[in-house]
Amino acid sequence: MATSDYIIELHQAKKFFPIRPKLFRRSGSDDYLKAVNGVSFKLKQGESLGLAGESGCGKTTTGKILLKLCAMTGGSYFFKGRDITTLTAKEEIKSFRKQAQLIFQNPYDALNPRFTIYRSLLEPLIIHNLGTQQERRDMIRAVMERVNLKPAETFFEKYPHQMSGGQLQRVVLARALIVDPAFIVADEPVSMLDVSVRAGVLNLMKEITEKMDLTTVYISHDLSLIQYMCDYTAIMYLGKIVELGPSRELIAAPIHPYTKALISAVPIPDPDVANEAVNISNNVPSPINLPPGCIFQDRCPVVTQLCRQEEPVFSEVAAGHRVACHQAET
Amino acid sequence: MGAIKKTVAGISGFFRQDKFAVTGVLIYLFFLLIAILAPWLAPYNPHEMIREGSQFMFNRPPDGQFILGTTNMGRDIFSQLVYGARPALTVGFSAAFFVMVAGTLVGLIAGYYRGKVDQLLMRITDIAFGIPFTPFVIVLVGFLGPSIWNIVMAMALLLWRDTARVIRSQVLTVRERGFIEAARVSGASDLRIIFIYIAPNILPLSFLYGSLAIGWAILTEAAVSFLGFGDPQVISWGYMLNDAYVSQALSRGAFYWFIPPGICVMLAVMAGFYIGRGSEEILHPRLKNN
Amino acid sequence: MALLEVKKLKVYYQTGRGVNQAVDGISFELDQGSSIGLVGESGCGKSTTVKGIVRVMPTNAFIPEGEVYFNGSDILKSAEKEMRQLRWRDISIVPQAAMDSLNPVYTVRNQFLEVMQLKGDLNKKQALVRAKELFALVGLNSDLLNYYPHQFSGGMKQRAVIALALALNPRLIITDEPVTALDVIVQHQILNELKELRQQLGLAMVMITHDISVVAQTCDQIAVMYAGKIVEKGKGKQVLKNPLHPYTMGLKNCFPNLNQPNKELIAIAGSPPDLIDPPPGCRFYERCPFAMTQCQLEEPGLEELESGHLSACFLREDIDQYRNKAKEVETWLQVII
Numbered sequence: 001m002a003t004s005d006y007i008i009e010l011h012q013a014k015k016f017f018p019i020r021p022k023l024f025r026r027s028g029s030d031d032y033l034k035a036v037n038g039v040s041f042k043l044k045q046g047e048s049l050g051l052a053g054e055s056g057c058g059k060t061t062t063g064k065i066l067l068k069l070c071a072m073t074g075g076s077y078f079f080k081g082r083d084i085t086t087l088t089a090k091e092e093i094k095s096f097r098k099q100a101q102l103i104f105q106n107p108y109d110a111l112n113p114r115f116t117i118y119r120s121l122l123e124p125l126i127i128h129n130l131g132t133q134q135e136r137r138d139m140i141r142a143v144m145e146r147v148n149l150k151p152a153e154t155f156f157e158k159y160p161h162q163m164s165g166g167q168l169q170r171v172v173l174a175r176a177l178i179v180d181p182a183f184i185v186a187d188e189p190v191s192m193l194d195v196s197v198r199a200g201v202l203n204l205m206k207e208i209t210e211k212m213d214l215t216t217v218y219i220s221h222d223l224s225l226i227q228y229m230c231d232y233t234a235i236m237y238l239g240k241i242v243e244l245g246p247s248r249e250l251i252a253a254p255i256h257p258y259t260k261a262l263i264s265a266v267p268i269p270d271p272d273v274a275n276e277a278v279n280i281s282n283n284v285p286s287p288i289n290l291p292p293g294c295i296f297q298d299r300c301p302v303v304t305q306l307c308r309q310e311e312p313v314f315s316e317v318a319a320g321h322r323v324a325c326h327q328a329e330t
Numbered sequence: 331m332g333a334i335k336k337t338v339a340g341i342s343g344f345f346r347q348d349k350f351a352v353t354g355v356l357i358y359l360f361f362l363l364i365a366i367l368a369p370w371l372a373p374y375n376p377h378e379m380i381r382e383g384s385q386f387m388f389n390r391p392p393d394g395q396f397i398l399g400t401t402n403m404g405r406d407i408f409s410q411l412v413y414g415a416r417p418a419l420t421v422g423f424s425a426a427f428f429v430m431v432a433g434t435l436v437g438l439i440a441g442y443y444r445g446k447v448d449q450l451l452m453r454i455t456d457i458a459f460g461i462p463f464t465p466f467v468i469v470l471v472g473f474l475g476p477s478i479w480n481i482v483m484a485m486a487l488l489l490w491r492d493t494a495r496v497i498r499s500q501v502l503t504v505r506e507r508g509f510i511e512a513a514r515v516s517g518a519s520d521l522r523i524i525f526i527y528i529a530p531n532i533l534p535l536s537f538l539y540g541s542l543a544i545g546w547a548i549l550t551e552a553a554v555s556f557l558g559f560g561d562p563q564v565i566s567w568g569y570m571l572n573d574a575y576v577s578q579a580l581s582r583g584a585f586y587w588f589i590p591p592g593i594c595v596m597l598a599v600m601a602g603f604y605i606g607r608g609s610e611e612i613l614h615p616r617l618k619n620n
Numbered sequence: 621m622a623l624l625e626v627k628k629l630k631v632y633y634q635t636g637r638g639v640n641q642a643v644d645g646i647s648f649e650l651d652q653g654s655s656i657g658l659v660g661e662s663g664c665g666k667s668t669t670v671k672g673i674v675r676v677m678p679t680n681a682f683i684p685e686g687e688v689y690f691n692g693s694d695i696l697k698s699a700e701k702e703m704r705q706l707r708w709r710d711i712s713i714v715p716q717a718a719m720d721s722l723n724p725v726y727t728v729r730n731q732f733l734e735v736m737q738l739k740g741d742l743n744k745k746q747a748l749v750r751a752k753e754l755f756a757l758v759g760l761n762s763d764l765l766n767y768y769p770h771q772f773s774g775g776m777k778q779r780a781v782i783a784l785a786l787a788l789n790p791r792l793i794i795t796d797e798p799v800t801a802l803d804v805i806v807q808h809q810i811l812n813e814l815k816e817l818r819q820q821l822g823l824a825m826v827m828i829t830h831d832i833s834v835v836a837q838t839c840d841q842i843a844v845m846y847a848g849k850i851v852e853k854g855k856g857k858q859v860l861k862n863p864l865h866p867y868t869m870g871l872k873n874c875f876p877n878l879n880q881p882n883k884e885l886i887a888i889a890g891s892p893p894d895l896i897d898p899p900p901g902c903r904f905y906e907r908c909p910f911a912m913t914q915c916q917l918e919e920p921g922l923e924e925l926e927s928g929h930l931s932a933c934f935l936r937e938d939i940d941q942y943r944n945k946a947k948e949v950e951t952w953l954q955v956i957i
Contacts, residue, residue: 054803054804055774164891166891194661194662194830195661195830195831195871195874195875196661196870196871196874196887196888197887197891198874198885199873199874199885199887200887200889201887202885203887222876223878224875224877224878225876227876227878227881228876228885248881251878251881261805262804262805263878265804265805265808265809266804266878267804267808267811267831267833267836267837268833268836268837268877268879269832269833269872269875269877270836270860270861270877270879271836271837271857271860271861272857273879277808277812279809280805284773
């Protein structure tokens with residue numbers, strides 16, 4: 001088996017969706033929605049990456065690719081050094097499923113309404129054939145205590161509608177943890193929760209992923225949340241990563257004009273800080289027919305002739321900090 | 331299985347809430363009881379041409395001896411009515427059972443797999459929708475021979491279409507819910523997702539369509555028998571109506587002959603629809619909480 | 621005289637389990653041209669409050685008590701017919717998920733003309749001129765009037781809905797979570813737009829939101845709501861900089877701040893009380909790290925501790941000390957639910 005330092009190696013991942021039914025598709029035309037258009041990054045064990053961007057930028061589809069929930073149109077994806085795209089044997093897919101887990105955006109919908117909490121947590125153990133009857137009960141109790149649902153027994157026979165959003169999100173987290181995964185994708189994990197319980201869930205996730213040395217990818221539109229949770233931040237725009245770097249560095253000193261605009265627009269809960277946002281136009285081009293050159297050219301305040309002709313290379317400007325902008329290269 | 335237990339509990343809870351549904355269930359229970367106790371309830375053999383001495387009891391109006399009078403062949407109408415509950419319920423429940431099973435399976439598979447499987451199954455459903463129901467039953471029964479089971483089969487062959495379509499559309503919504511994706515992420519197989527995750531969530535809907543099918547099946551059996559294509563060995567309410575019609579009971583004013591079976595058919599059909607009336611409550615459990 | 625004066629407003633819901641005291645005695649004032657943000661978590665009664673003010677309520681809601689003065693007259697007492705006149709013409713509402721309030725089968729232009737001809741007594745020509753004016757006002761190209769709503773992006777729809785709300789020159793605009801579903805860049809632009817429009821047109825605004833960072837930038841006054849009551853009220857700066865109520869202090873801890881990467885988030889344990897049978901004392905008692913015996917027995921009234929800054933809490937002295945304590949994780953861990 002191939003070995004690698006990296007848990008996740010995503011290279012030029014692409015996902016295109018045909019936008020017309022096949023019957024009416026004109027031959028030779030390029031009618032694809034390029035949801036993900038060449039995304040690359042690597043993560044070592046225990047590292048966390050936040051994918052940020054506006055709606056429709058491809059961050060959720062990238063998350064699905066990472067979990068093999070949708071097939072890639074192009075590119076390669078290695079998980080622990082193994083090529084995931086070519087996995088076909090049922091057992092191998094199952095083994096990947098055990099190691100890569102998902103935390104959902106909507107905890108109210110992520111649990112089967114007709115299962116008790118105990119049953120929902122038992123499912124992954126049945127599917128992966130883990131533990132004996134008694135061991136399973138102990139495993140479920142342990143994982144529930146780990147996510148601060150104590151005493152665990154009081155929740156066993158409850159149904160999802162009898163619990164609060166914060167508790168449900170803890171159950172969802174417990175379900176992901178119970179199979180002892182190596183990698184977790186969290187898609188807007190707290191956006192459906194009330195503000196006063198968000199912090200609790202976030203702190204818990206942070207503590208657990210650090211303790212278990214899990215590799216994590218957070219998907220969120222909220223940069224302040226990503227800064228709080230992640231070592232690295234990737235800013236996505238129209239299916240591409242335009243800037244990727246250590247979270248604090250990227251947020252304190254953004255390089256790409258889009259990152260700058262995004263960061264300046266984030267509201268600050270402090271009335272003394274005047275929010276002077278970098279004003280950029282609102283015209284997001286359609287991800288179906290993109291012009292040649294830089295994808296950000298139409299909205300960029302510092303656009304040059306070069307940007308309209310040539311696509312900037314995603315290149316390193318500092319250790320671990322990469323940007324796709326012509327202005328950044330010099 | 332817990333999910334089924336919960337569904338049953340939910341459904342029985344709903345029955346307790348909705349007066350119409352309770353009425354529907356009570357009507358079915360009443361007929362069921364009559365069908366089971368028929369030999370004890372009926373004073374005569376329904377096929378027997380009753381005579382006293384050498385005198386046949388033709389066309390007797392209701393009196394102390396014959397509660398609902400007799401037919402023109404001297405058979406006791408009340409006994410026929412009581413025994414008529416048996417074929418009605420047999421047809422109703424067995425047709426409904428097949429409809430529920432077939433419709434639910436087709437709907438589950440089409441809705442879950444989508445694509446070509448869905449296309450194929452739904453086009454078959456469309457064909458089933460294109461066939462007129464009662465004439466189809468008559469033709470098939472005429473072809474295969476008039477027996478109760480052929481009628482049931484003929485009905486089951488077509489009635490699954492409504493269930494299949496509704497179940498499919500419900501499956502299409504359920505399969506997009508987060509907990510289905512969660513099951514997929516945790517590595518559950520397709521069959522597991524279909525039967526452990528999706529099926530319990532659409533079970534109330536198939537129960538509902540099953541209960542509607544009972545009414546339809548009883549009505550159709552009555553219609554087919556009334557038109558004279560029914561099983562001649564079995565006395566059903568439709569058979570009674572047919573019998574009364576061909577012996578011109580109406581012109582003789584023998585209301586006691588055709589009104590009671592008519593009311594029975596109506597009640598049985600009504601019961602099915604009464605149960606269906608509360609559909610919103612089954613389908614939208616959240617409404618119940620408020 | 622204040623433009624809007626809400627006095628001890630109560631809005632209750634009749635439910636199967638009993639009466640839900642969703643809004644329980646709320647008072648605030650709003651001057652011509654000023655703005656107030658009603659901040660709180662879901663279920664705190666912020667949306668119900670404005671539904672009560674304009675009396676657009678679900679059928680099981682009722683107002684047992686309270687007065688709402690608009691421009692000097694008590695509109696809770698006015699007939700439904702007069703209210704209908706008032707809505708849109710004087711008080712305009714941008715509802716939650718306003719983006720979905722445009723009808724998908726008509727062009728935006730049709731919907732504008734409809735409102736202005738029906739409610740504003742303009743003829744078609746005047747109405748069209750006005751519609752173009754309004755589009756320009758909210759920064760939309762007037763060509764877009766001929767489009768259908770589905771051809772608009774989220775931000776464009778939100779702008780169009782705001783333009784529609786301004787169509788009849790209202791004096792008060794009520795916005796319910798105006799930017800929640802929008803991307804940050806658009807969100808920022810819409811908030812700025814609202815701010816400028818208010819200054820330009822002298823509009824008063826009530827903004828409902830769960831996000832304190834949104835009100836921090838847009839509202840003069842902030843009222844923090846918890847479990848159907850206003851627990852703290854004051855100028856934006858006062859409330860956010862020097863909170864007086866422990867709930868506000870806790871809420872501040874829940875928001876990450878992009879400018880303070882080292883700030884630790886602290887949750888408030890527990891959940892709000894059941895408003896069908898609320899506890900007798902302070903409604904925040906169970907979750908409050910500074911709770912005293914008195915708080916369980918007696919309900920603290922809203923009292924002015926600094927000029928224009930009110931708090932409904934028995935902590936009335938040495939608040940600085942509590943404010944500092946509230947910034948520590950340990951303080952909030954003491955709360956055992």
